[in-house]
Amino acid sequence: MNQIPVLPFERSGHDRVVAGVCGGIASTLGVDATLVRLVFALLSIAGGAGILLYFALWAYDGGRRTWPAIVLIAAAAASLLVALGLSGAGVLGVGLLVAGLVVILVRGGSIRQEGSLPKLAIVLMVIGAVTLLDHVGASNSFIGPGAVVGTLLLVLGPWVWQLWRDHQERIRLQERADVAARIHDSVLQTLALVQRHADDAPRVSAIARRQERELRRWLYGSGVGDAVTLADALAEAATEVEELHGARVELASAGDLPLDESLEQLVLAAREAMTNAAKFSTADEISVYLEANGDQVAVFVRDRGIGFDRAGVPADRRGVAESIEGRMRRAGGSAAVVSSPGSGTEVELTLPRAAQ
């Protein structure tokens, strides 16, 4: 019903009297051409409908000129109705109704996806219905308006409903596509990596944790891209350390701030502290806690590893002195390292915030 089947009709090249239309029909339907010509002749008596139909099929000619053919068929149908005794107004009414239906059919039933409102069809059908009813002599004045409302309901109701459903469907598909793309870029890549490094346990767990963090940030966080807040930046640093050195970083936080230059220095110092813990402490887990309140930001990096004696660190080992303490000092904050052999290490980084 949704599309007009293309008739396989073509004019006959050899069996022709005028243009080969009757011969074509005869060979398409498998009947005698004379019979077809007889039918056309009879139809021609009925208000010239046969002649018009003949021209219509001539124009149609295997689907080459559809629209002229449709107009001609409409004219043929109209003359047939007139010949059958219907008045001009009645014919017009029927014609408009049929035209409306045709428009709907051509658009694939009017209520297909992305269907625009078949305004033309509605207008045609409403006018058609009114004209026809008016002519048929409906004395009851309800019928006219009733027909209009009925037509509108019939055409608009399904259309509105379908439009709403399409809308929901499109939203759902869009979301699914987003999720699929995301899963493909992240989880599937990670799974491939995990397979490739199946025998390297620390590596696999670092990859898995990185993926977990990313996924979690996507599901519950502010989105993707470069970190814009302190907590995000710390999470990124933690992930990098996990990947590079294979330790597990457990991150907790209370409060957060938009990232600025001095906070970036704080993140870099924290990253250095995490790196040291991962490389030297032998602990397999590092705890990082960020606390940001009105007047101060503090980051604690703690491990339960072997610890070290600060006094015993040679002066040329500049990691702690330069990358952590020096960096915090320049940013206007401070760093304290609490450690002793055997009892782990905690680095406390603090940065006062100017009251705003």
Add this chain to the structure above:
Amino acid sequence: MIRVVLVDDHELFRAGVRGELGSRIEIVGEAGSVTEATPLIRELDPDVVLLDVHLPDGGGEAVIAAVAQERPGVKFLALSVSDAAEDVIGVIRAGARGYVTKTISSEELRDAVARVAEGDAVFSPRLAGFVLDAFRDGARVGDDAELENLTAREREVLQLIARGYKYKEIAARLHLSVKTVEAHVSSVLRKLQLSSRAELTRWAHERRLI
């Protein structure tokens, strides 16, 4: 022997937990959804329910809501990979005695189950951070000011938990007994569950980081 029911929709995770809970803990039942878990817990009346925050037909909250009244002796310990504050605070406020992440080590998990079975509270560093954040904005007055605020000591304990300290380490550092540390954590849990702070819910919704 601590009798545990494990509620999690990931079969793989349940298998992992089964293998690492050791000899003091016995898994007497397993469920993968709210619908399965509710009658099972009613029937088995376990000591502890290890409860996934996310389940296919609802959340851990729904399980607690369905059975807590009838089985007041059952303790719930929430487990999750999702650390959205909203979910964590939600399940705690529903009545869970603690919250740990699924990346927790076997030893810590055993310890947490034992602790919860005894009626103590178990806070992961992350949960401690959430609570500090939620109760951050200073003292407030009201009908129930005691419930709406953390004491200085409670703050200190929570801060150390967030920094990765174990109860024993906190006790040593603050010159307290482990029992006292546990009492502080339980007190925080009670405030978390009973506080009428409207901010708590709103905060949890707004909090979208980490």
